[in-house]
Each structure stands twice: as structure tokens, then as C-alpha cells.
Amino acid sequence: MVALDESIIARLKTHGKTFEIFVDPDNALAFKRGDQVKIENLLAVEDVFSDAKSGDRPAEQDVLNAFGTTDAIKIAEKIILEGELQLTTEQRKKMQEEKKRQVITIIAQNAINPQTKSPHPPSRIEAAMDEAGVHIDPMKSADELVNIAMKAIRPIIPIRFEEVKIAIKIPREYAAKTYGSVAKFGNLIKQEWQNDGSWIGVIAIPAGMQDDLYRLLNAHTKGSAETKFLK
Helix, strand or coil: CCCHHHCEEEEEEECCEEEEEEECHHHHHHHHCCCCCCHHHHECCCCCECECCCCECCCHHHHHHHHCCCCHHHHHHHHHHHCEEECCHHHHHHHHHHHHHHHHHHHHHHEEECCCCECCCHHHHHHHHHHHCCCCCCCCCHHHHHHHHHHHHCCCCCCEECEEEEEEEECHHHHHHHHHHHHHHCEEEEEEECCCCCEEEEEEEEHHHHHHHHHHHHHHHCCCCEEEECC
16 A cells, blocks of 8 residues: 555546545556556555545445446546546656656667667667657657657667577587576577587577677677577
């Protein structure tokens, strides 16, 4: 349960009345988007108000007319799903910045410059988003915002989502401890243990994560792993 001073108000106007509850902003937004969040975990107070700030409560008959129940949990669910979240300016700004960072990370990890086949650094993606005037709506999902951002920045920088395949050979002395980390990094298409104890495999990963994969291999094998770009 979120602390009251960290909560925001969710409001629903229905049947000529206003109903409000105190909720955790992040969890309420996640629940509104369809994520699996327990209502009990996002309420600051298990109560329904006609004016949350003043603490005024609606008449019981008004609640029954609007929701068909007086169960605060069921009412809260309807208010969050059908109503609006009253973010403060500070909360909205914080959520916008967090969502922007998330969008930039997703694009940087999954997209490349099709002219050079290299990933764009996050700073370049952010600059392109700022130049394009991409608006970050904290109420939208990251996937929605990624699509919006990609459409907006394509006229500014050459960019597209692409998956690449990389062949890897890990020397015997590092193979046993390293291949598992590599396998979890992307989609392992094929693998084979060699007679000398070395490991070879082909992995498919988002194009923007090539540098991350090379860093992982270098860290685990002291730079002795061999790689070959296949696609």
C-alpha cells in the first residue's frame, strides 16, 4: 500500500456524481494499461470519496447507484479503468523523463543505422527525438511511444529495427562458464561443443545490442572469443 503523501487522485464522474480514490501513480497507470497489479497494492486508502482532498465521502446510495456495490476494491478498479489519473506537475515530469529514457533504451538496443549497420548511441537518438519534438505521454505504453518516436525521427537520422546473427567461438578454458550467459543474451539458433572443449554457436540478437554482446564476451573471455557477423 502506497503512502498517502506519495499518492495521486484517480477520479471518475458518473451518474451525475464525482468519485475519487488515492492511488499509487505508477501502479495505477500500469493497472490502467492492463498489467497484472493487485488493487490492494496500489490504494493508499481503501475508501471512496466525493472530494478526496477534503475527505468528503459520497452518500451510500449514490455509490450503489453508480457501482452497484459498496466494496471499495471493486469500486477502485472501475474508477482507475474508466476514470482519469490526476498527476501533479512534478509527477508527470518525472514519469515523462522515466518513460523517455525507457523509449531511448529500447530504440538503442533494437535499431541500427542501415547505412553503416551500426547501432545509434542513445545520445543521438535523444537528440533526434528532441529535434523532432516527440511528445512523451506518460499515459501511453512504451511500445506505443517507441512507434511514435521511430516515425518521427526517421526523417532526421537513418534508422530501422533489425535483427542480426553473430557466430561465436569461445575457447575451451572459458567455454563452460561463458556459453550460458551468451545463450541467455538472445535467440540461440545453434550451438556445438568441439572436440577440443571449445564452444561455437550462432545467436540472433537485436542489432542495437551488438556492442553489449561484444563487451560481455570480452569480459568473460579476456578478449579471446572469436566472432563473425553473419547478417
